[in-house]
Amino acid sequence: MAEKNHKIRIKDIAVLAGVSEGTVDRVLHNRGDVSDRSREAVTKVLEEMNYSPNLLARSLASKKNYNFVCLFPSFEPGEYWECVDKGFKQAALEFLHHNVHIEKKYFNQFDSQSFVCVSESVLKTEPDAVFIAPIFRNETISFINDLNNLTIPYSFIDSMIENTDFNTYYGQNSFQSGFIAAKLLLNSMPDGSQIVVIRTKRKGSVSNQTLTRRNGFYSYIQENHLDNKLNIISAEFNNNDESGNLEILKQIFKQNHSIRAVITFNSRVYSLAMHLEALQQTNVRLIGYDLLEENVKYLKQGIVNYIIGQRPDKQAYFTVRDMCRKLIFRQEINRINYMPMDVLMKENIEDYVQFNENI
Amino acid sequence: MAEKNHKIRIKDIAVLAGVSEGTVDRVLHNRGDVSDRSREAVTKVLEEMNYSPNLLARSLASKKNYNFVCLFPSFEPGEYWECVDKGFKQAALEFLHHNVHIEKKYFNQFDSQSFVCVSESVLKTEPDAVFIAPIFRNETISFINDLNNLTIPYSFIDSMIENTDFNTYYGQNSFQSGFIAAKLLLNSMPDGSQIVVIRTKRKGSVSNQTLTRRNGFYSYIQENHLDNKLNIISAEFNNNDESGNLEILKQIFKQNHSIRAVITFNSRVYSLAMHLEALQQTNVRLIGYDLLEENVKYLKQGIVNYIIGQRPDKQAYFTVRDMCRKLIFRQEINRINYMPMDVLMKENIEDYVQFNENI
DNA sequence: TCAAATATCGTGTGCGGACACGGAGTTTAA
DNA sequence: TTAAACTCCGTGTCCGCACACGATATTTGA
Numbered sequence: 030m031a032e033k034n035h036k037i038r039i040k041d042i043a044v045l046a047g048v049s050e051g052t053v054d055r056v057l058h059n060r061g062d063v064s065d066r067s068r069e070a071v072t073k074v075l076e077e078m079n080y081s082p083n084l085l086a087r088s089l090a091s092k093k094n095y096n097f098v099c100l101f102p103s104f105e106p107g108e109y110w111e112c113v114d115k116g117f118k119q120a121a122l123e124f125l126h127h128n129v130h131i132e133k134k135y136f137n138q139f140d141s142q143s144f145v146c147v148s149e150s151v152l153k154t155e156p157d158a159v160f161i162a163p164i165f166r167n168e169t170i171s172f173i174n175d176l177n178n179l180t181i182p183y184s185f186i187d188s189m190i191e192n193t194d195f196n197t198y199y200g201q202n203s204f205q206s207g208f209i210a211a212k213l214l215l216n217s218m219p220d221g222s223q224i225v226v227i228r229t230k231r232k233g234s235v236s237n238q239t240l241t242r243r244n245g246f247y248s249y250i251q252e253n254h255l256d257n258k259l260n261i262i263s264a265e266f267n268n269n270d271e272s273g274n275l276e277i278l279k280q281i282f283k284q285n286h287s288i289r290a291v292i293t294f295n296s297r298v299y300s301l302a303m304h305l306e307a308l309q310q311t312n313v314r315l316i317g318y319d320l321l322e323e324n325v326k327y328l329k330q331g332i333v334n335y336i337i338g339q340r341p342d343k344q345a346y347f348t349v350r351d352m353c354r355k356l357i358f359r360q361e362i363n364r365i366n367y368m369p370m371d372v373l374m375k376e377n378i379e380d381y382v383q384f385n386e387n388i
Numbered sequence: 389m390a391e392k393n394h395k396i397r398i399k400d401i402a403v404l405a406g407v408s409e410g411t412v413d414r415v416l417h418n419r420g421d422v423s424d425r426s427r428e429a430v431t432k433v434l435e436e437m438n439y440s441p442n443l444l445a446r447s448l449a450s451k452k453n454y455n456f457v458c459l460f461p462s463f464e465p466g467e468y469w470e471c472v473d474k475g476f477k478q479a480a481l482e483f484l485h486h487n488v489h490i491e492k493k494y495f496n497q498f499d500s501q502s503f504v505c506v507s508e509s510v511l512k513t514e515p516d517a518v519f520i521a522p523i524f525r526n527e528t529i530s531f532i533n534d535l536n537n538l539t540i541p542y543s544f545i546d547s548m549i550e551n552t553d554f555n556t557y558y559g560q561n562s563f564q565s566g567f568i569a570a571k572l573l574l575n576s577m578p579d580g581s582q583i584v585v586i587r588t589k590r591k592g593s594v595s596n597q598t599l600t601r602r603n604g605f606y607s608y609i610q611e612n613h614l615d616n617k618l619n620i621i622s623a624e625f626n627n628n629d630e631s632g633n634l635e636i637l638k639q640i641f642k643q644n645h646s647i648r649a650v651i652t653f654n655s656r657v658y659s660l661a662m663h664l665e666a667l668q669q670t671n672v673r674l675i676g677y678d679l680l681e682e683n684v685k686y687l688k689q690g691i692v693n694y695i696i697g698q699r700p701d702k703q704a705y706f707t708v709r710d711m712c713r714k715l716i717f718r719q720e721i722n723r724i725n726y727m728p729m730d731v732l733m734k735e736n737i738e739d740y741v742q743f744n745e746n747i
Numbered sequence: 748t749c750a751a752a753t754a755t756c757g758t759g760t761g762c763g764g765a766c767a768c769g770g771a772g773t774t775t776a777a
Numbered sequence: 778t779t780a781a782a783c784t785c786c787g788t789g790t791c792c793g794c795a796c797a798c799g800a801t802a803t804t805t806g807a
Contacts, residue, residue, distance in 0.1 A: 036485070038763060049787045054765065062785055083485050085444040086763035089792045093765095125395070126442050126793095202739055209735040217576035347747075369740040372731040376568040380561055381728040388706075397793060408757045413795065421755060445793035448762045452795095485763095 103135035116345030207245025299323035475704025566604025
């Protein structure tokens, strides 16, 4: 291996191999019309010199344009998918000069038909790559079949569908994130404590992610034999009926007097926090997911004790970056990427948020 | 504001402003020889079109070379500074084609004279920027005075010296990281518990960081009025005398029988873990700093309960990146950057480490 | 009034790589 | 035997920008 520094150019390789720049280029892109003798000479020099192309010059010279499409749920300000959107936006900016153009397409996460509609319109634009949040399993499978037929590469974000030919997946290990939530919530909990687990009915089906988190949660309880030491109370919220939900909570607290912890597996722990505040039950331990502004607010106030984060903006950013690495830079990439599970508390939220904003 | 996409070139600006490319260039780099009328016309179009230069083309065209020097402690494999080194290496690779060359200079962190020596040799090479781990306060101040005289910009990493004209600082908020360690360690600790705090004598002075962490730790205790509920036992280790340290620990455990937690403020909690394992005292809560391989090993085994991480590789990487942003890309940067305090446990260490390796 | 100095500006070249084009040499077919 | 087809490969142009060079007004001084 040669020195790492000091840039070696195609021109240098050409001289050393005794051919012209064009021939080196042909070897590099193996696009034929090269004699075996020339090819071998060039290949040898390439290896000896440890050549790596100047990606800046490459993108500058390349006339090929890349159109990427992102397919994920629409959102209101402050909701989870806004963070994902932000990550895509950042990537768009960074890779613009590499001739990458990013288009975002939103669908209604409670209406599978809207996904079908949007995905069909995406096909017509013949993109160079697609990034999908596979909320709707069957519809997504049908969509990626079409993509496969057109040999359009795709990546999953947030969750994934096994046994498909995706480029990358970035998302949380949901099971483990439920497991760890249990540990944080139930750590040193006195015997006989009552724990409230909130599920939320969605207009559509229950999301796969919250289901898996819940499994991880109960798995921790079993592994640590907490089943009969703790008393788990399950309750069900309705998605958009906050006053009804408040009433449900109120009843639970009226009927039970050893409640020490509450948990929910979706990203809307702020609504729980709000209700607990209204009921003056801020002494129970409360844990939730994702760093929505409202969640952070209650974390700082101490009403929410822990939030588990998953860097959704990075998920989006890296998804784009990796597709560039594959298609443009021809680099190796990792297919399955579980995000770190960030444990946030009142004491470390400040630096975390600040850092994320400046990166 | 105009459309974001679709690249606007200097040539486009020139046409729209009715001048030549050269004039636009002169305005962009405000290097004079432009009439007020032309300047105004160009400036107006620049704003209207929301022009942003193609950084790829700029670096490609620029003949200026940037030599950056990193000045930080030498290390053995597995030690803390190896992570920093890794971050610098990554940055070197990424910015190589932007004409940036990075040289690393190591000094002995226990010998201020070695810092003076190395820093003097750095001055002679007339670098374009310097990154410093200011372990030795006075010597560093003297060094940055010289840098100021030569108008060489510099950044701090790991810790910083106030009231100096550094470009950026990346590092942990040490006080807060001690505070949060206390919270994790002392959470739900029964009254009367004994807590062992280990300090380590260094051949040189005590490091400023571990001192500040300890202050944060005690500050948590005071704020939560744990002073008389808990019994803090202070012990002192010697830096390189492991068998002596084991003996010290042994005596402590012989004389005290309610020890429930142990903490150290440097990055070598693995040595504590090792001793506790030898003494069969693995049921005490144990907490430490930084994700050295050995620390991670004991965390996975459950002997260490928490590690607080600070992403040292990112610190180095961002330090370089920000200097590039300032000198080459002329972008705005943030001066003081506290790293997130990552809370790692057995349950989330795996994904965290994996993710960091693939980024 | 005319040369010299100055202010202003356009043009050309190069950075490293992609790719189109076409030239030179060789093989095939008629 | 000669044109056509094919193989192999060098050259030229362009990508967007930086910067040197020198050209063209315009002003100044004597």
